[in-house]
Amino acid sequence: xxxxxxxxxxxxxxxxxxxxxxxxxxxxxxxxxxxxxxxxxxxxxxxxxxxxxxxxxxxxxxxxxxxxxxxxxxxxxxxxxxxxxxxxxxxxxxxxxxxxxxxxxxxxxxxxxxxxxxxxxxxxxxxxxxxxxxxxxxxxxxxxxxxxxxxxxxxxxxxxxxxxxxxxxxxxxxxxxxxxxxxxxxxxxxxxxxxxxxxxxxx
Amino acid sequence: xxxxxxxxxxxxxxxxxxxxxxxxxxxxxxxxxxxxxxxxxxxxxxxxxxxxxxxxxxxxxxxxxxxxxxxxxxxxxxxxxxxxxxxxxxxxxxxxxxxxxxxxxxxxxxxxxxxxxxxxxxxxxxxxxxxxxxxxxxxxxxxxxxxxxxxxxxxxxxxxxxxxxxxxxxxxxxxxxxxxxxxxxxxxxxxxxxxxxxxxxxx
DNA sequence: GTCTATATCCAGATAGAC
DNA sequence: GTCTATCTGGATATAGAC
Numbered sequence: 001x002x003x004x005x006x007x008x009x010x011x012x013x014x015x016x017x018x019x020x021x022x023x024x025x026x027x028x029x030x031x032x033x034x035x036x037x038x039x040x041x042x043x044x045x046x047x048x049x050x051x052x053x054x055x056x057x058x059x060x061x062x063x064x065x066x067x068x069x070x071x072x073x074x075x076x077x078x079x080x081x082x083x084x085x086x087x088x089x090x091x092x093x094x095x096x097x098x099x100x101x102x103x104x105x106x107x108x109x110x111x112x113x114x115x116x117x118x119x120x121x122x123x124x125x126x127x128x129x130x131x132x133x134x135x136x137x138x139x140x141x142x143x144x145x146x147x148x149x150x151x152x153x154x155x156x157x158x159x160x161x162x163x164x165x166x167x168x169x170x171x172x173x174x175x176x177x178x179x180x181x182x183x184x185x186x187x188x189x190x191x192x193x194x195x196x197x198x199x200x201x202x203x
Numbered sequence: 204x205x206x207x208x209x210x211x212x213x214x215x216x217x218x219x220x221x222x223x224x225x226x227x228x229x230x231x232x233x234x235x236x237x238x239x240x241x242x243x244x245x246x247x248x249x250x251x252x253x254x255x256x257x258x259x260x261x262x263x264x265x266x267x268x269x270x271x272x273x274x275x276x277x278x279x280x281x282x283x284x285x286x287x288x289x290x291x292x293x294x295x296x297x298x299x300x301x302x303x304x305x306x307x308x309x310x311x312x313x314x315x316x317x318x319x320x321x322x323x324x325x326x327x328x329x330x331x332x333x334x335x336x337x338x339x340x341x342x343x344x345x346x347x348x349x350x351x352x353x354x355x356x357x358x359x360x361x362x363x364x365x366x367x368x369x370x371x372x373x374x375x376x377x378x379x380x381x382x383x384x385x386x387x388x389x390x391x392x393x394x395x396x397x398x399x400x401x402x403x404x405x406x
Numbered sequence: 407g408t409c410t411a412t413a414t415c416c417a418g419a420t421a422g423a424c
Numbered sequence: 425g426t427c428t429a430t431c432t433g434g435a436t437a438t439a440g441a442c
Binding site for chain 4: 050
């Protein structure tokens with residue numbers, strides 16, 4: 001978009017992303033972002049007019065990076081079971097490297113749905129192709145009948161919830177042990193896919 | 204706890220709960236809580252010393268009301284399949300009446316895990332009895348092998364995610380139509396339980 | 407472009423009358 | 425207990441020198 005992709009601008013964006021994702025819009029402080037970017041507050045306002053604008057840039061970036069790929073993968077041409085395996089494995093892997101993104105997106109979306117919903121629509125998420133595929137498999141007698149939207153929500157829930165709910169799950173299941181939780185997530189790449197396929201597979 | 208359960212105190216708590224749950228700790232304003240309770244800011248500080256204290260009262264109340272019942276139900280004596288059906292139906296029903304609670308608890312827990320994790324431990328959540336039951340069913344050859352913790356997380360994920368992710372799901376799946384989403388959640392009480400049971404049931 | 411200094415605003419908290 | 429008025433700190437944002 002900009003030709004002058006100065007180091008400053010990108011380091012601001014990087015710092016802002018870090019702070020906003022961790023603290024949320026309301027909890028984030030411009031001072032902290034400035035510190036983390038190694039500059040001062042005034043420069044933040046020079047590059048981005050306001051906290052609002054800076055946040056919007058960060059949110060759009062995170063949203064576009066993490067959400068549409070969901071449907072791109074699910075709308076691909078792979079056979080259904082393989083698609084589910086690949087998706088779950090890939091998405092849990094990505095989220096393991098960005099564990100705070102789900103909570104960030106869900107929270108900000110809940111609290112600014114008016115302002116941010118236009119972003120969602122701009123991206124143009126469409127689950128129709130996935131739905132068609134599911135219905136075709138049902139008609140062919142390969143899987144048990146299920147509302148494709150239910151299946152889609154289930155897949156997303158099983159991937160995302162372990163991250164959004166990490167703080168409490170880690171305590172309840174693993175006495176707050178970080179390594180064990182990481183191992184749990186790793187096993188889950190396979191286990192969650194298997195759980196889904198087991199449920200819909202005709203036997 | 205207090206003998207003088209004045210109307211004022213309870214109306215403050217009610218207003219505070221409403222505002223905190225909707226806006227989060229950082230987003231909430233004492234002024235808004237005072238307005239909603241029909242009093243002024245000074246009285247808030249008279250009853251609860253600070254915003255922090257008021258928040259803690261609200262959070263504990265919400266947490267104790269919504270989280271431990273999860274495990275009480277799952278640790279009951281019902282047979283596994285019936286237990287899952289009852290739990291899913293009951294929990295989706297409860298959350299339908301308090302749709303913002305999941306996001307509230309998950310978000311605040313993520314951002315104050317140090318301060319709030321003692322609350323979690325105080326409540327004493329223990330999934331062991333549920334785990335035992337699952338393992339017993341596996342050994343008896345009634346269900347397919349599965350890590351009980353995976354199963355627990357899956358059940359919670361399928362119930363909670365549709366609420367935490369409501370803003371985006373409503374747009375992607377139903378073009379933002381509220382009634383259709385409510386109907387989706389209603390069908391889900393049965394569909395989600397069936398999805399789980401299908402997956403673990405030996406056939 | 408980058409800084410220091412400052413303006414402006416607003417939220418949490420307190421003082422003190424009633 | 426409840427109010428009005430006020431203090432105080434901190435956060436966003438701007439002015440203006442370099």
